[in-house]
Amino acid sequence: MGLTLPIKLLLLYLFVLNLSSCSSMNNPVVYHTSFDFSQVKKYSFYQNHSKFFDSQSLSHAQRNRIEIAIEKSLNAQAFIYSDIDNADIIVTYYLVKGKRQDYKDYNKAVLFCPHCLKANTWQQENDEWSTYPGGLIIDLVDPKRNRSVWRSIYPLKFEAKDNSTTQNEKIMTAVDIMLTQYPGN
Numbered sequence: 001m002g003l004t005l006p007i008k009l010l011l012l013y014l015f016v017l018n019l020s021s022c023s024s025m026n027n028p029v030v031y032h033t034s035f036d037f038s039q040v041k042k043y044s045f046y047q048n049h050s051k052f053f054d055s056q057s058l059s060h061a062q063r064n065r066i067e068i069a070i071e072k073s074l075n076a077q078a079f080i081y082s083d084i085d086n087a088d089i090i091v092t093y094y095l096v097k098g099k100r101q102d103y104k105d106y107n108k109a110v111l112f113c114p115h116c117l118k119a120n121t122w123q124q125e126n127d128e129w130s131t132y133p134g135g136l137i138i139d140l141v142d143p144k145r146n147r148s149v150w151r152s153i154y155p156l157k158f159e160a161k162d163n164s165t166t167q168n169e170k171i172m173t174a175v176d177i178m179l180t181q182y183p184g185n
Contacts, residue, residue: 029181031150035142037183042080043140044087045070052092055109056102065168066093069175070138077179090141092148095156098133110139111147134158136174140182152178 031037045067046052058066070091071081084090094106107114131137134157140150154174158167 029150029152029178031140031183035149037150040079040088040140042082042087043074043089043091044082044084044143045091047084051109052106055106056094056097058095061164062095065164065171066095066136066175069168069172070179072172073175073179077182084143087143089149090143092139092141094137094139096131096133096135096137096153103131106137110141111145112139112151136171136178138175138178150182152181154178 070093074091075081082088092106092110094103096103106112131153132155134155135153136156137151137153139148141147142149154177156167156170156174158170162170
């Protein structure tokens with residue numbers, strides 16, 4: 001006996017709902033509720049000589065891929081690139097490779113405290129904040145305090161066979177998914 005159309009639609013709806021909830025588990029977002037995200041219009045990146053730049057070893061090509069994806073995503077959301085002295089927010093990123101000390105150095109560079117997430121000034125969409133190898137982390141740093149005020153992570157799932165075009169596509173997809181969760185969007 002076949003299923004009726006309303007039951008098929010209900011099952012399809014439940015499947016899509018389950019699938020979307022599983023995918024959001026891979027993309028937790030945390031941010032300071034006390035930071036006024038509505039005032040952010042201009043963004044920038046730290047320069048090559050900064051503590052952030054030295055906190056991880058990425059090739060220039062990989063840095064360029066990530067920064068171009070961030071620029072495209074933020075520009076599409078009507079944010080404007082600015083020099084660092086006039087920026088409302090500084091965007092940083094970290095590619096998790098499994099080296100614990102590198103991650104600690106990065107957190108120190110952006111003043112992010114993983115243990116502080118339960119504090120009431122942090123809002124989080126997901127109670128499970130964790131890092132994993134191959135995850136791309138993006139932080140938004142308040143330039144006045146030099147402290148992260150927003151963070152997201154997303155799995156890139158790079159494979160050995162991925163060429164630069166495939167890596168670019170994966171990075172652009174991940175960055176778009178993360179940055180569209182900016183508070184106020």
